[in-house]
Each structure stands twice: as C-alpha cells, then as structure tokens.
Amino acid sequence: MKIVCLGSGNVATNLASAFKTSGAEIVQIWSKTLANAQALASVLKSQAIDNLNEIDKDADLYLICIKDDAIIEVASKLTELKGLVLHTSGATGMDVFSNLSLTNYGVIYPLQTFSKNRKIDPSTIPLCIEADSEETLTKLRSIAAKLGPLIYQVNSVDRKILHLAAVFACNFTNHLYQISADILERNHLDFDMLKPLITETAAKVQSALPKEVQTGPAIRNDELTMRKHLQLLKSTPELVNIYETLSKSIKKTYL
C-alpha cells in the first residue's frame, strides 16, 4: 500500500509511522513548511514536499493529518486521485469532503493522545472510521485492521461527542496533572511521588465506572479538609476557582 501523508505533526508522525511498521510505503510527506516535512520524511524514508501540485496521483491512501480549519483547503486541491482520501479529525464532519471532486473518502479518527517523541503501540489505538459508501467502508476497515483490532464504525455526530469526551478525559486531565506538579514544585516536592497515584487512578476505571471509585474530600463532604485546601491555594485565585468548581460538581453528582 502506498500512502501520502499530508501533515507532519503529532498525529501524522504517529499514524504514518504505524502504517509504515505495518508494511505500507509512505511515498510522500507534505507540509506547508518543507523543513517539517523533511524531518518526518527522513525517518520514514519518504519524499518531502511542500507543494500540493507535486502530490503523487497513484497512491492508495491520502492521509490528512492537519489542523481542522485547514482540511477543506488542502482537500480541495486533491484532484484526479483514485486513492482513498481520509481525514483524521475528531471535531470535523465527513461532509467537509462532500462538495469536492474526490472519488472516495472517509475518516479515520485515532482516539488517542499523540506526542512526536513518544511511540504508541498501534494495537492500543481505538480507530473510529466512517466512509462515503459501503464499498469504501469495507476498504477502510481492512486498512484500519493493518494498524490494530480496535476498530469502531462511528458517524460524524458521534465522533464529535467522542472528541468532546476525550477533551475531559485527556486534555483537562493532563492539565490537572500539571496543576498538581506545579503545586509540588512551588513547595520543593518531587512530582515522582504522585506518579503511582496517577497510574492507579487511571487503572481503576479500566474495570470500574468512575462514579463507583470516586474518592476524596468532596465526595465525603469533608468541609474541614476542603477549607484547609482552599486556604493553601489562596495565593492562586485561579486554582481556588478550579478547586471550588470541581468540588461542587463532585458533591452535586453524589447528592
């Protein structure tokens, strides 16, 4: 399978690498910044381009891994292609492709968090797929299966819901980790001490629902401890606000 990867960021790096490992050939990496394309292309033994007119017309798959608001512009320049065109965005409908002159298209949304310098086992990535026809879906399903077994057929509406849920479960969660790291750093305590707790908190909800394993002062309605915590946070009103907002939400859940 010959793949052109459009984009060179976190998602592009991880998905293109995963396809390469599965045996596909990454024939081109396109980026509007050639140096970025070159950086990824050199790893994947691929050609780096920054001009969409130079796109290989004979690839089997065109994988668009770029900012949401740039998808339509880039896709509109992908003409005379027989290969399958996919975007990888959680928040973008498949209809972004519908008025373009594409032969077949769809979406492969990896429900995972990617960083360039961290490899993820592709078999642990849930792949949410959607296609313009049953025929394309069959093709897409077999392409996704090269990466891993966690394949879900998800329409554009549900994909947006998953993306929203992922913001809470991943992006906001990581920010809470950061707040805790900052609190420790300001007090010359080592973030390493919190790592087993972070691991266990995530491990618990693999086999139980989050609401079954909620712990802490808010669910116990332990007002004394919460007041002490707010006292410790008083020099950072923003953290007071986050603490109060989340504690109130926890209390409300278990009323």
Place this chain on the structure above:
Amino acid sequence: MKIVCLGSGNVATNLASAFKTSGAEIVQIWSKTLANAQALASVLKSQAIDNLNEIDKDADLYLICIKDDAIIEVASKLTELKGLVLHTSGATGMDVFSNLSLTNYGVIYPLQTFSKNRKIDPSTIPLCIEADSEETLTKLRSIAAKLGPLIYQVNSVDRKILHLAAVFACNFTNHLYQISADILERNHLDFDMLKPLITETAAKVQSALPKEVQTGPAIRNDELTMRKHLQLLKSTPELVNIYETLSKSIKKTYL
C-alpha cells in the same frame, strides 16, 4: 508484629491487608459500627470490636484509619499503650497527637487511592512517614519497609501539600473521567472506547512533565473547536462552566 487497626474503610482494608500479607498479625479491628469491623476482621482472621476499652494493650502498632475529624477523639482514648500509634491522614498534622498521653506516635500516609474491592500492590504505594522522635522514626521506617520500598520522610506541612496535589491528580481527575463517561452514556456510546486514551494520558506523565505533553484545542487555541464543544454542552451549564474554566487555565499556562 501485632497490629490493631482502628477503622474499617478503604484505607484500613488496604493497609491492614498489606501488613497481613507482609507477615504481621492483625489482632483487632475496631470500628464504631461492629458489623463493619466484623466484615474486615473475618477476612483478616482478626477480632472485631466496637468498644475502645477492649483494645489490646500489647500490640506493637495501632493504625488509625478513620475520618480526619474523628482522629483526636479516638486517639485520646488510647491510653497506657507501649506500641506505636500512627494515623494515616494526609490532611491532619502529627500535632493532633501531641497533647495526649501517647508514648510514641507518628504518621504513615499512603499517597494512593483505595477502594475496598480492589487490591493494590503495596510495593507501588508511596508511604509518607513522620515520627515524634528519631528513635520512633527509625522504628517506623522499618515498619514501612515491610510494605514496600517507596518511603518518604515528609513533615506535616508538606504532607498537606501532597494531599492537596493528590486531590487534583486523583479525585478531580476521576471526576473528569466520570464527566466523559456521562457524556458518552447520554449519547449511547461505550466508555470502553476512552479507556486506552485514559491509560496513555496517565502513562505519558510517568516519563515527561505534564506541561510537555499537553494536547487538545485549548493549547492550540483552536477557538472553532472549543465553540463547537460548548455548543454540544449547552444543555448542561455546569459542564460549560468546567469546560471554560479549565480551557482558560490551559490557555493561560501556555501564553
């Protein structure tokens, strides 16, 4: 080593079980509700009591695992003991013991989240210890070492900071998991789909600082996606508030 465990909740269950596994004898479980003491005592082959006057005076260790605001009352009734008295609370200073007639005392605070029906490998629990004297500290260190290698000497001020950081990294994080589970449930989507993302988000910060691996629309300042998300949340004003509060905090961090 003979241990009396005061309390029968999540912390008591996990710590007493871990000590038992390490070879200690749990001679008594006290709870103000006898049935609760009996439930744990039957598992640990221990005596259940609900009267503090019946406490075994010859134990080596008295482990207080009860609500923070009940510690002083229970501890004040522990008289004529030669054994070491420890509480396990993050938010409570060691000075809660200082005006009582205890021979030696201290704190062993397990920086972990516990649920009764989930066993944790004790070797992965950071144990924060504090003692009333160097002599007691030496004794406490050797007791803690029976459970695992992650032993930190932490004073009462720093312990409260760790407890606060743990609320963000664990209790609030679990609540975000729950919000994401609720969002999926309302839309008939399976929480299982988010589990690999939750695992990876926690795994990332084991080897990188959270601020190095933050992803999502807020850090990209992707206003379009954030507006779409707020639109999806509009029937739940409380979630709109949490979304806006945390997004604003992320944006501010990376300005």
